[in-house]
Structures are given as C-alpha cells and as structure tokens.
Amino acid sequence: MTPVMTAEELNAFMSEVFKQVADEFNVDHVGAGEVTMRLLTSDKHLRPGGTISGPSMFGLADVAAYIVTLSVIGPRALAVTTNCSIDFMRKPAANVPLIAKARLLKLGKQLSVTDVLLFSEGMEEPVARASLTYALPPPHVN
Amino acid sequence: MTPVMTAEELNAFMSEVFKQVADEFNVDHVGAGEVTMRLLTSDKHLRPGGTISGPSMFGLADVAAYIVTLSVIGPRALAVTTNCSIDFMRKPAANVPLIAKARLLKLGKQLSVTDVLLFSEGMEEPVARASLTYALPPPHVN
Amino acid sequence: MTPVMTAEELNAFMSEVFKQVADEFNVDHVGAGEVTMRLLTSDKHLRPGGTISGPSMFGLADVAAYIVTLSVIGPRALAVTTNCSIDFMRKPAANVPLIAKARLLKLGKQLSVTDVLLFSEGMEEPVARASLTYALPPPHVN
Amino acid sequence: MTPVMTAEELNAFMSEVFKQVADEFNVDHVGAGEVTMRLLTSDKHLRPGGTISGPSMFGLADVAAYIVTLSVIGPRALAVTTNCSIDFMRKPAANVPLIAKARLLKLGKQLSVTDVLLFSEGMEEPVARASLTYALPPPHVN
Numbered sequence: 192m193t194p195v196m197t198a199e200e201l202n203a204f205m206s207e208v209f210k211q212v213a214d215e216f217n218v219d220h221v222g223a224g225e226v227t228m229r230l231l232t233s234d235k236h237l238r239p240g241g242t243i244s245g246p247s248m249f250g251l252a253d254v255a256a257y258i259v260t261l262s263v264i265g266p267r268a269l270a271v272t273t274n275c276s277i278d279f280m281r282k283p284a285a286n287v288p289l290i291a292k293a294r295l296l297k298l299g300k301q302l303s304v305t306d307v308l309l310f311s312e313g314m315e316e317p318v319a320r321a322s323l324t325y326a327l328p329p330p331h332v333n
Numbered sequence: 334m335t336p337v338m339t340a341e342e343l344n345a346f347m348s349e350v351f352k353q354v355a356d357e358f359n360v361d362h363v364g365a366g367e368v369t370m371r372l373l374t375s376d377k378h379l380r381p382g383g384t385i386s387g388p389s390m391f392g393l394a395d396v397a398a399y400i401v402t403l404s405v406i407g408p409r410a411l412a413v414t415t416n417c418s419i420d421f422m423r424k425p426a427a428n429v430p431l432i433a434k435a436r437l438l439k440l441g442k443q444l445s446v447t448d449v450l451l452f453s454e455g456m457e458e459p460v461a462r463a464s465l466t467y468a469l470p471p472p473h474v475n
Numbered sequence: 476m477t478p479v480m481t482a483e484e485l486n487a488f489m490s491e492v493f494k495q496v497a498d499e500f501n502v503d504h505v506g507a508g509e510v511t512m513r514l515l516t517s518d519k520h521l522r523p524g525g526t527i528s529g530p531s532m533f534g535l536a537d538v539a540a541y542i543v544t545l546s547v548i549g550p551r552a553l554a555v556t557t558n559c560s561i562d563f564m565r566k567p568a569a570n571v572p573l574i575a576k577a578r579l580l581k582l583g584k585q586l587s588v589t590d591v592l593l594f595s596e597g598m599e600e601p602v603a604r605a606s607l608t609y610a611l612p613p614p615h616v617n
Numbered sequence: 618m619t620p621v622m623t624a625e626e627l628n629a630f631m632s633e634v635f636k637q638v639a640d641e642f643n644v645d646h647v648g649a650g651e652v653t654m655r656l657l658t659s660d661k662h663l664r665p666g667g668t669i670s671g672p673s674m675f676g677l678a679d680v681a682a683y684i685v686t687l688s689v690i691g692p693r694a695l696a697v698t699t700n701c702s703i704d705f706m707r708k709p710a711a712n713v714p715l716i717a718k719a720r721l722l723k724l725g726k727q728l729s730v731t732d733v734l735l736f737s738e739g740m741e742e743p744v745a746r747a748s749l750t751y752a753l754p755p756p757h758v759n
Contacts, residue, residue, distance in 0.1 A: 211380065235377070238353065245395050245414055250388035272387055273586065274558050274608060276418040276702035278730050278748060280723040296734075296746055297706040301585055301610065302557065304704050306732070306746060308722075320722055320732060320748060322704060324558060324608075326585065415728065416700050416750060418560035420588050420606060422581040438592075438604055439564040443727055443752065444699065446562050448590070448604060450580075462580055462590060462606060464562060466700060466750075468727065495664065519661070522637065529698055530676035537671050556671055560702040 192224030192295055194262045201226075201258050208268045209254075216254050224295040226259040229288050229312075241285030248289065248309055248319050249277060255291035256305035256323035263298055269328035273302075277321040284311035289318075301327055334366030334437055336404045343368075343400050350410045351396075358396050366437040368401040371430050371454075383427030390431065390451055390461050391419060397433035398447035398465035405440055411470035415444075419463040426453035431460075443469055476508030476579055478546045485510075485542050492552045493538075500538050508579040510543040513572050513596075525569030532573065532593055532603050533561060539575035540589035540607035547582055553612035557586075561605040568595035573602075585611055618650030618721055620688045627652075627684050634694045635680075642680050650721040652685040655714050655738075667711030674715065674735055674745050675703060681717035682731035682749035689724055695754035699728075703747040710737035715744075727753055 196204070198218040205213040215236075220227040228251065230236065236247035253272055260270060283289055290310045297304040302324055309319040338346070340360040347355040357378075362369040370393065372378065378389035395414055402412060425431055432452045439446040444466055451461040480488070482502040489497040499520075504511040512535065514520060520531035537556055544554060567573055574594045581588040586608055593603040622630070624644040631639040641662075646653040654677065656662060662673035679698055686696060709715055716736045723730040728750055735745040 212386075244354075244392075246388040246392035249391045249417075250386075253387050272421050274418070274420050275391075276416070276560055276748065278416050278722075278750065279414050280725075280730055296704075296743060299706075304706055304746070317722060320730070322702065322746060322748065324704065418606065418702055420580075420608065422583075422588055438562075438601060441564075446564055446604070459580060462588070464560065464604060464606065466562065496670075528638075528676075529679050530672040533675045533701075534670075534672035556705050558702070558704050559675075560700070562700050563698050 192263050192298065194221045194223065195265050196262050197221060201262060204261065204266050205258070212250075212254075216251070218258055221262050224259065224263060226255060226262055226293045228255045228258060228291045228293070232288060243283040243289055245279065248279070248283070249275065249321075251289055251291050252277060252307040252309060252319070252321035253323060255293035255307050256325060259293040259295045259305055260298070260303040260325050260327070263295060264327070267328055270325045272323055273326045274324040275321060277319060279319050281316060281318045283318045284314060288312045303327060334405050334440065336363045336365065337407050338404050339363060343404060346403065346408050347400070354392075354396070358393070360400055363404050366401065366405060368397060368404055368435045370397045370400060370433045370435070374430060385425040385431050387421065390421070390425070391417065391463070393431055393433050394419060394449040394451060394461070394463035395465060397435035397449050398445075398463075398467060401435040401437045401447055402440070402445040402467055402469070405437060406469070409470055412467045414465055415468045416466040417463055419461060421461050423458060423460045425460045426456060430454045445469060476547050476582065478505045478507065479549050480546050481505060485546060488545065488550050489542070496534075496538075500535070502542055505546050508543065508547060510539060510546055510577045512539045512542060512575045512577070516572060527567040527573050529563065532563070532567070533559065533605075535573055535575050536561060536591040536593060536603070536605035537607060539577035539591050540609060543577040543579045543589055544582070544587040544609055544611070547579060548611070551612055554609045556607055557610045558608040559605055561603060563603050565600060565602045567602045568598060572596045587611060618689050618724065620647045620649065621691050622688050623647060627688060630687065630692050631684070638676075638680075642677065644684055647688050650685065650689060652681060652688055652719045654681045654684060654717045654719070658714060669709040669715050671705065674705070674709070675701065675747075677715055677717050678703060678733040678735060678745070678747035679749060681719035681733050682751060685719040685721045685731055686724070686729040686751050686753070689721060690753070693754055696751045698749060699752045700750040701747055703745060705745050707742060707744045709744045710740060714738045729753060
C-alpha cells in the first residue's frame with residue numbers, strides 16, 4: 192500500500208474535483224495506506240456550544256476514506272461510497288479542529304474498505320469511529 | 334407505538350431546539366411508529382449536476398430517526414445518535430426533493446432503533462437505507 | 476424483481492451447494508424481491524434457556540440475503556457477503572422457530588443490498604434487523 | 618483502561634458462564650483495553666476447502682468484544698450485544714487458526730464500543746473487521 196500521491200497532490204486533486212467542499216478539508220499527512228486529515232470548521236459545521244454536527248463528522252470520515260483510497264490507486268474521480276457504519280462515542284470538544292486518521296484495510300478490484308477514527312485535536316480518546324466501503328471504477332474509466 | 338406528537342408539533346419542536354437546521358427539514362406525516370420527512374434542498378446540500386451530497390443524506394436519515402423516536406416518547410432534547418449504518422444504493426435524482434420514510438423498530442428504556450429509507454420524490458426505488466440507534470435520556474431529565 | 480426460482484428450487488439449490496448447513500434452513504415463501512425463511516433450530520443454535528445464539532441469528536440473516544438475491548438472479552454459487560450490519564433488539568423467545576423476512580433493496584451489476592427482519596414465530600415485534608451486501612460474480616462465471 | 622482480569626481469569630469465566638461455547642475460544646493475551654483471542658476451529662466452523670464460515674467469524678468477533686469489555690469492567694454475565702457491523706474482506710486461509718485482535722474504543726456507563734480485526738494466523742492482512750456495541754448491565758446487577 193505504498194502511496195502514489197503526496198498530501199499536496201491530494202489537496203490539489205480535491206480542489207479540482209470537489210470545488211464545493213475542498214476548502215473544508217486539508218490532508219495533513221500521507222503514509223503507507225494511511226492518511227491524516229482535518230475538517231477546517233466554520234459556522235456551518237457547528238451546533239450551539241461549539242460542538243460539531245453529526246453530518247460534518249460523517250462528511251470528514253467519508254472524505255478521509257476516499258482520500259486514503261486515492262493515495263494508493265491514484266486520482267480517480269468516480270469512486271462512490273456504498274456503505275458507512277459510524278459509532279458516535281464522545282461529544283467533540285468545542286472550538287477544536289476535528290482530525291481523521293484513516294487506514295485502508297482492503298484494496299480490491301471493485302471495493303476498498305477503510306477504517307477511520309475521528310479525534311478532537313489534542314485529545315487521546317476518539318470521538319467517533321467509522322468504516323466505509325467505496326466502489327471503485329474500472330481503471331480505464333478516467 | 335401510538336404517536337403522542339403531531340407533524341405540526343414536531344416541526345415546532347425542531348424550530349425551537351434545532352434553530353440552525355430546522356429550516357432544512359419538514360415533517361410531512363406521522364403514523365404509528367412511522368414518520369415521513371423531507372429535506373428542503375438548497376445549494377449547500379447539492380453537488381455538481383444537482384445530486385444530493387452524502388452528508389445531506391446522512392443528515393436527513395439522522396433527523397428522521399430522531400423525529401420518529403420523539404413522535405412516540407414526546408419532546409426530549411437530549412437524545413443522541415450512537416450508531417448509524419447507511420447503504421448508498423442509487424444516485425439521487427437531480428433537482429428533486431429527498432424524502433425519508435422512518436420506522437421505529439424498537440423503543441427501549443435506553444435505546445431506540447430506527448430503519449430509514451430515502452427516496453428521490455416520485456421514484457419507487459430507494460436511493461439509500463439507514464439504521465440508527467439513539468441513546469435516550471432518562472425520562473426525568475427534561 | 477420478478478423471482479426466477481421457486482421456494483422448492485431454492486431449497487434444492489441450498490442442499491446441493493451448502494450441504495453442511497442446508498438442513499438448518501428452509502425457504503417458506505418467495506415473492507417479488509422478497510423471501511421468508513426459517514432456521515430449523517437444534518441444540519447447536521441454542522443458549523441456556525432455549526434462546527437462540529447471536530451467530531445463529533447472523534447465519535439466518537446471511538443466508539436469507541443470499542437466497543433472496545438468488546431468487547431474482549438465478550443460481551450462482553459464488554456470491555460472497557462483503558458487509559453486514561445487525562441490530563439485536565429483543566431476546567428471541569425460547570423454543571420457538573426463528574423466521575427471516577428478507578427484502579432485496581438493490582440489485583446492481585456488482586452488488587446486492589438486502590434488508591432482513593428476524594422474528595420469533597408468532598410474535599409481532601422483530602428480534603433483530605440486518606442489512607447485508609453481497610458481491611455478485613460476473614454472470615458468465617457459473 | 619487498565620485490565621482487571623488476566624487471560625486465565627477470562628478463560629475461566631468463559632468456561633463458567635458460556636459452557637456451551639467456551640471450548641471454542643481461547644484468550645491468548647490481555648493488554649490495556651486490548652485482547653487477542655483465537656477460535657479453536659473444529660469441523661462445525663468450516664466450509665468445504667477448509668475455509669471458516671461467516672457465522673464462526675461473527676461469533677469470534679462477538680466474543681472478543683465481550684471479553685475485552687470484561688477485561689476492564691470485571692466479570693458481568695449480563696452484557697448483551699446490541700449492534701455489530703462487519704466487513705468480510707478476504708477469504709480466511711484453509712486450516713489455519715482464526716485470531717481476533719479486539720480494542721475497546723469506548724467504555725461508557727451504558728455502552729461499550731469495540732473494534733475487532735480478524736486474521737488467519739501468520740498472515741499480515743486482516744480477513745475481516747468488525748465493530749460491536751454492548752449494552753452494559755448496571756454495576757449492582759451481578
């Protein structure tokens with residue numbers, strides 16, 4: 192699972208194909224089948240008290256699973272999420288960035304499976320865990 | 334599972350406790366352990382081509398599970414989602430409202446379990462299915 | 476989702492390709508994208524008090540999802556489960572057969588998605604719900 | 618998440634409260650919120666070709682989640698699984714023991730959440746991943 196794209200390349204790819212949300216996310220680090228990302232929180236992600244909404248947590252987990260898949264297979268815009276299971280375990284800390292640590296568990300011909308842990312920056316215990324399946328387009332599609 | 338709140342009361346409750354998102358959702362119909370809701374889509378829910386984003390679909394399923402639970406137990410602001418499993422099965426139709434049909438499968442002392450099917454209005458086959466668990470606050474809390 | 480196999484044909488197919496477990500299950504009814512099956516419980520499925528074990532409930536849901544998929548695509552031995560999410564909601568009744576009602580929600584080229592409700596026979600409220608994804612072999616494989 | 622039970626104590630507890638399945642499992646190692654277990658495979662767990670059945674993989678993940686919870690809270694017979702999400706990623710190797718590595722992600726008052734990876738012994742890539750939620754009995758119950 193050697194990465195074929197750098198954090199810079201992944202951020203550039205997001206800006207290109209996901210114009211509408213690319214400014215919400217940043218890829219911090221890329222390893223072997225592993226990516227660390229963050230949600231650049233703004234008002235639209237928050238609930239009263241500064242806590243982060245469920246859809247925003249889901250959205251970060253979803254993007255992180257996609258990005259860690261791309262980091263190994265290279266840029267392919269057509270992958271789609273087919274399944275997500277997510278456990279919300281703790282309330283995110285108020286006014287602290289949300290970090291995703293994604294780990295690619297399987298990369299098959301048709302499917303990838305990724306585990307994601309979400310953390311409030313600076314805290315040790317995860318606020319949520321998610322597993323996501325992506326259906327991969329055939330390599331010749333794009 | 335006789336409902337104790339009407340669609341009007343559920344919409345009013347959302348406006349009160351979820352100010353920041355209440356204008357995104359509408360409760361259309363309340364039955365016995367069943368609720369039909371819709372996402373009032375605006376630009377922020379869309380992706381290029383008019384399709385609805387994954388976090389928006391998750392958000393509608395999550396709210397529908399909460400609302401169907403409230404319809405039976407009455408207004409309690411503190412319930413929290415603990416788990417969601419969601420399958421994305423078809424691309425939502427462009428520029429068509431997204432409808433959720435939620436069915437309460439279990440109402441225990443500590444947990445509720447809800448099944449949700451999401452549809453593009455006017456289409457027969459669901460675009461997604463989700464199951465959600467809510468942790469319920471003790472009755473005396475609010 | 477018109478069925479192409481009858482209950483008798485599905486039972487015969489199970490006997491042929493799943494010799495080791497076919498005597499544990501029976502297909503009771505086949506509808507349009509829907510199957511009702513039962514677990515023929517014996518000592519190996521039970522826990523003290525006559526309740527049915529978690530793996531036995533999982534096993535019935537898994538087989539029901541497979542059988543409802545076959546009922547529409549015809550006999551293909553190679554489909555494999557890729558994901559299951561299951562909620563255990565109530566304790567199964569002691570010494571009562573376990574019934575699965577499976578509904579095919581999606582039949583794609585590569586994946587099928589099925590919803591399953593499990594019931595203790597004669598009771599109205601489900602003991603468990605599950606959703607399962609099967610990866611389908613290409614049609615020419617067998 | 619300091620363990621309060623050793624592997625020996627956990628094995629003894631299984632023998633006592635799960636007589637009917639205790640001889641199928643062994644706790645190999647207990648760490649801080651982590652347990653390594655194995656399925657002692659016999660004919661009933663196998664499918665033709667020596668591969669391990671889905672219900673057997675589910676069963677090992679389920680027991681591992683329970684045992685890692687007990688390792689931290691001490692012996693309590695009444696915890697019940699409320700939810701499991703499992704991804705089957707690779708075919709288990711024939712005639713090789715199945716190993717579970719379970720990690721307790723959350724221990725709340727009412728719920729525990731555990732991540733489990735399943736491996737064919739001696740192989741690096743997991744054959745399955747699962748996350749499980751247990752509902753915990755009140756401490757005074759047993």
